[in-house]
Amino acid sequence: MITVNNLDVQFGKRILFQDVNMKFTPGNCYGIIGANGAGKSTFLRVISKQLDPTRGSVSLGPGERLSVLSQDHFAFDEYTVMDTVLMGHTTLWEVMSEKNALYEKPDFSDADGIRVSELEEKFA
Structure with a gap:
């Protein structure tokens, strides 16, 4: 389970999102949708701890881990x-x-x- 508590991300004066609270519970499949520039990739980078939020926290359940695959479509061309x-x-x-x-x-x-x-x- 991934829990997001009071998450804010701000770049300078631009607030991308604030006060985000959610739980991703086991057994469910989630999709994150939105317009270009809405913050989908940034949100995923915060969840995966690649980017620190301005405020708030992200936690995983005990013994859980998160794997991430880069969005660079060509980075893995040489691999199966x-x-x-x-x-x-x-x-x-x-x-x-x-x-x-x-x-x-x-x-x-x-x-x-x-x-x-x-x-x-x-x-x-």
Whole structure:
């Protein structure tokens, strides 16, 4: 669950939004719509902690995390769709990358095998 409390975002004298309160509850699918320049991307950057609000707070439920995919449509052209999605979960991506690098080693050792088994467990 994501909870937004008394959120304000202001750039100079321009107030983008203020006193925003909402809860994104588990099991629901949400869409954020509005005109260009209305603050949709800014709101998502605040929720994902990429931008600090002028006032208010955003909190996640215990043990929850938020993954974000950049809006740059060309940033991931060299990656598969699966890799692009996994990059949104930084820890999982790092585990998978290390695991794959070990599997590709031509001189795979017993120590590598032990490390791969640890990484496979984390990945699962």
